Amino acid sequence: MARNDDYLPLFETKTAKGLIPFRLFAASMFTSICFIMVYRVNQIQKPAKEEEEALLGRKWTWIGMFIAELWFSLCWILNVVVRWKPVYRVTFKDRLSKRYNEKDFPGIDIFVCTADPIIEPPIMVLNSVLSVMAYDYPPEKLSVYLSDDGGSDLTFYALLEASQFAKEWLPFCRKFKVEPRSPEAFFHRAPKQVEDSAMVKEWTSIKKLYQDMKTRIQTTTKLGRISEEIRKQHKGFHEWDSVSGQHDHDTILQILIDSKAVDNEGKRLPILVYLAREKRPTYHHNFKAGAMNALIRVSARISNAPVILNVDCDMYSNNSESVRDALCFFLDEEKGHEIAFVQFPQLFDNLTKNDIYNHFMRIISEVEFAGLDSYGGVYYVGTGCLHRRESLCGKKHSKTLKQNLINTRYRKEEESASVLEEICRELASCTYEDNTQWGMEMGLKYGCPVEDIISGIDILCRGWKSIYYNPERKGFLGLAPSTLLQSLVQHKRWIAGDFQILLSKYSPLLYGHGKIPLPLQISYTQYMLWAPTSLVWLYYYVVPSLCLLKGVALFPETLNPWVIPFLYVFFGNRAYTLGECLCYGGTLREWLNEQRMWVFRRSTSHLFAFFDNILKLLGITDSTFIITAKVDDDHEDVSIKYEQELMEFGATSPMSTILASLALLNAIIFAVGLKRLIEEYDKTLVTNPFVLQIILCGLLVFINLPVYIAMFLRMDKGRIPTSITCQSFILALAACSIIQMY
Ligand SMILES: *[C@@H]1O[C@H](CO)[C@@H](O)[C@H](O)[C@H]1NC(C)=O
Numbered sequence: 103m104a105r106n107d108d109y110l111p112l113f114e115t116k117t118a119k120g121l122i123p124f125r126l127f128a129a130s131m132f133t134s135i136c137f138i139m140v141y142r143v144n145q146i147q148k149p150a151k152e153e154e155e156a157l158l159g160r161k162w163t164w165i166g167m168f169i170a171e172l173w174f175s176l177c178w179i180l181n182v183v184v185r186w187k188p189v190y191r192v193t194f195k196d197r198l199s200k201r202y203n204e205k206d207f208p209g210i211d212i213f214v215c216t217a218d219p220i221i222e223p224p225i226m227v228l229n230s231v232l233s234v235m236a237y238d239y240p241p242e243k244l245s246v247y248l249s250d251d252g253g254s255d256l257t258f259y260a261l262l263e264a265s266q267f268a269k270e271w272l273p274f275c276r277k278f279k280v281e282p283r284s285p286e287a288f289f290h291r292a293p294k295q296v297e298d299s300a301m302v303k304e305w306t307s308i309k310k311l312y313q314d315m316k317t318r319i320q321t322t323t324k325l326g327r328i329s330e331e332i333r334k335q336h337k338g339f340h341e342w343d344s345v346s347g348q349h350d351h352d353t354i355l356q357i358l359i360d361s362k363a364v365d366n367e368g369k370r371l372p373i374l375v376y377l378a379r380e381k382r383p384t385y386h387h388n389f390k391a392g393a394m395n396a397l398i399r400v401s402a403r404i405s406n407a408p409v410i411l412n413v414d415c416d417m418y419s420n421n422s423e424s425v426r427d428a429l430c431f432f433l434d435e436e437k438g439h440e441i442a443f444v445q446f447p448q449l450f451d452n453l454t455k456n457d458i459y460n461h462f463m464r465i466i467s468e469v470e471f472a473g474l475d476s477y478g479g480v481y482y483v484g485t486g487c488l489h490r491r492e493s494l495c496g497k498k499h500s501k502t503l504k505q506n507l508i509n510t511r512y513r514k515e516e517e518s519a520s521v522l523e524e525i526c527r528e529l530a531s532c533t534y535e536d537n538t539q540w541g542m543e544m545g546l547k548y549g550c551p552v553e554d555i556i557s558g559i560d561i562l563c564r565g566w567k568s569i570y571y572n573p574e575r576k577g578f579l580g581l582a583p584s585t586l587l588q589s590l591v592q593h594k595r596w597i598a599g600d601f602q603i604l605l606s607k608y609s610p611l612l613y614g615h616g617k618i619p620l621p622l623q624i625s626y627t628q629y630m631l632w633a634p635t636s637l638v639w640l641y642y643y644v645v646p647s648l649c650l651l652k653g654v655a656l657f658p659e660t661l662n663p664w665v666i667p668f669l670y671v672f673f674g675n676r677a678y679t680l681g682e683c684l685c686y687g688g689t690l691r692e693w694l695n696e697q698r699m700w701v702f703r704r705s706t707s708h709l710f711a712f713f714d715n716i717l718k719l720l721g722i723t724d725s726t727f728i729i730t731a732k733v734d735d736d737h738e739d740v741s742i743k744y745e746q747e748l749m750e751f752g753a754t755s756p757m758s759t760i761l762a763s764l765a766l767l768n769a770i771i772f773a774v775g776l777k778r779l780i781e782e783y784d785k786t787l788v789t790n791p792f793v794l795q796i797i798l799c800g801l802l803v804f805i806n807l808p809v810y811i812a813m814f815l816r817m818d819k820g821r822i823p824t825s826i827t828c829q830s831f832i833l834a835l836a837a838c839s840i841i842q843m844y
């Protein structure tokens with residue numbers, strides 16, 4: 103092992119700039135919040151004036167506002183804790199390569215998980231696999247495992263094609279240092295990159311190879327079955343002879359590239375393994391956690407690398423040096439021994455300029471996760487993450503036992519592929535985990551839809567630390583949904599999972615008590631409170647508007663000094679988020695889109711996530727609340743609109759109805775309120791108690807503009823269907839008239 107005498111660290115941690123202004127701002131906000139609280143409490147205690155006496159429920163509405171504001175303040179405090187001192191990591195790959203010889207690098211086992219050949223088309227899986235096979239890393243140290251929970255021979259076929267194509271693709275990537283190394287992404291943006299004339303020729307020929315392969319795979323996928331001709335290519339297809347269904351089959355395990363295969367230049371290729379673990383209707387398969395655990399066992403027998411990289415099949419590696427970056431953390435002499443996993447941000451490839459559905463979540467990935475990192479523990483988000491095998495397998499961290507990745511024996515004795523396959527089939531069987539600690543103490547945890555997050559928290563509770571690494575050039579990119587509904591449904595799933603953790607025994611406040619730092623426990627809780635916050639938010643969304651209609655004032659009058667803290671908290675916070683977005687490279691329109699998506703998500707995704715969990719808790723089956731997003735098949739059309747940044751509503755779903763009803767309700771009330779304001783202009787503007795309510799209502803109307811446009815002006819398929827518009831009108835008018843009568 104070649105080592106420098108001076109032990110320069112392999113990575114560096116920097117604290118974010120601008121913390122002092124932020125903390126001053128936070129202090130001023132806190133003061134204003136206190137003023138608001140004082141005002142509310144005073145007003146609630148005050149006996150109501152004569153004319154208000156008649157307004158039943160005024161007091162209760164005020165108490166509601168008070169509770170809502172108290173709740174928002176709590177959330178705000180959590181938010182401040184998260185961003186108290188974000189840190190950023192910088193790696194030194196040059197020091198790494200100086201200090202360690204390439205042949206001493208630890209092996210990396212890469213797990214790619216796929217679950218359904220329809221939702222996750224084989225060609226996408228293939229690109230993901232090729233991009234990680236082509237890492238700039240000694241290929242004999244890489245092993246790629248594909249877990250196919252769909253048990254589909256179409257996916258297997260794509261992987262077989264990948265194993266052939268890799269023989270050309272890997273030397274090509276090496277020779278011209280191409281980036282990114284997913285062929286689809288590379289050829290998509292390549293024309294600008296091809297300057298070198300030697301490259302042009304090879305570029306053309308390899309592009310043709312890729313296109314031909316893509317056509318073959320897509321034809322087969324369309325056909326839905328493997329033709330006889332293809333079946334003859336590999337013995338592995340025979341394994342499907344005994345498959346009786348997606349959830350009822352033996353383990354299918356094929357080593358497509360074994361440890362002796364070479365590419366067209368005679369260099370070794372990474373090992374490539376296809377695994378569809380055994381499935382039986384009588385056994386619970388535990389979703390992705392089950393697949394990961396099977397992969398951990400199988401890979402331990404085949405390559406047993408000390409580092410495991412996990413990527414979802416809809417993501418590809420956008421940087422061939424990410425593995426080296428991660429090693430800078432694991433191999434750092436001083437701090438490396440306590441690091442269990444290195445998490446890269448989960449980002450998307452095909453975003454529009456202003457990120458209309460706020461997929462990027464710039465602030466979460468740039469600021470908040472950096473904040474979690476400063477407390478020593480970012481989440482494991484389930485993709486784009488490199489783990490130390492032993493921490494994933496349940497080992498506790500101990501200071502005395504410095505686990506050295508370099509000296510770990512990497513590959514077990516060479517056995518022939520067919521013998522290995524036979525042994526490994528057993529490891530992936532349904533019964534293997536019976537009466538073992540798998541899914542509890544070992545591997546990923548079972549029994550929760552967000553098993554990744556719980557498993558990550560559990561690893562931290564066992565004394566390990568995690569690192570969030572968010573370089574300028576992103577390590578992994580995925581595909582973002584391109585309609586509003588898909589995006590909302592995806593968020594609902596995430597938020598529901600987060601809320602479920604809060605209700606489970608893994609709630610960070612209880613489970614993490616004494617094991618992870620308090621600020622980290624608090625920071626985690628922030629995300630888990632999003633679901634219940636939606637109720638409070640809905641109150642603030644609807645009640646001030648309804649009260650405006652009814653003539654109940656909820657805020658101080660225009661010239662009352664108490665109005666200042668309200669204005670400061672509201673506009674100050676907006677201004678702060680805008681500043682944050684611009685500082686981290688966003689645009690004004692992106693910020694607006696983000697604000698809009700917050701409104702939409704809170705009134706649908708978060709709300710549904712809340713009720714989902716409550717119904718489950720009450721023992722009412724969760725199937726009552728399934729949302730079906732009917733997605734338009736017209737992809738061409740959808741993606742054009744996506745590029746034009748036109749929101750795609752299009753489908754009928756309870757979510758659309760809620761969005762449309764709330765938008766209409768606010769529009770109607772805003773019109774009424776404005777009319778009243780104009781009528782009473784001369785006498786009461788200065789002491790008008792409704793001005794704040796009108797402003798709030800007006801802002802909501804402004805945020806909802808795309809909804810009105812989609813209801814009344816747009817003619818394309820992405821508009822809100824007329825049936826939903828009608829329903830929403832009825833709902834909004836009903837709400838108004840009930841309030842009027844009452
Ligand atoms: C992905 O990689 C390419 C170069 O290969 C780079 O130009 C691009 O900025 C990267 N994308 C992101 C989001 O970092």
Ligand SMILES: *[C@@H]1O[C@H](CO)[C@@H](O)[C@H](O)[C@H]1NC(C)=O
Nearest residue numbers: 452581582584740741744745
């Ligand atoms: C982004 O990817 C999705 C999924 O493949 C696709 O439907 C959509 O059209 C893409 N959008 C753009 C702008 O490329």
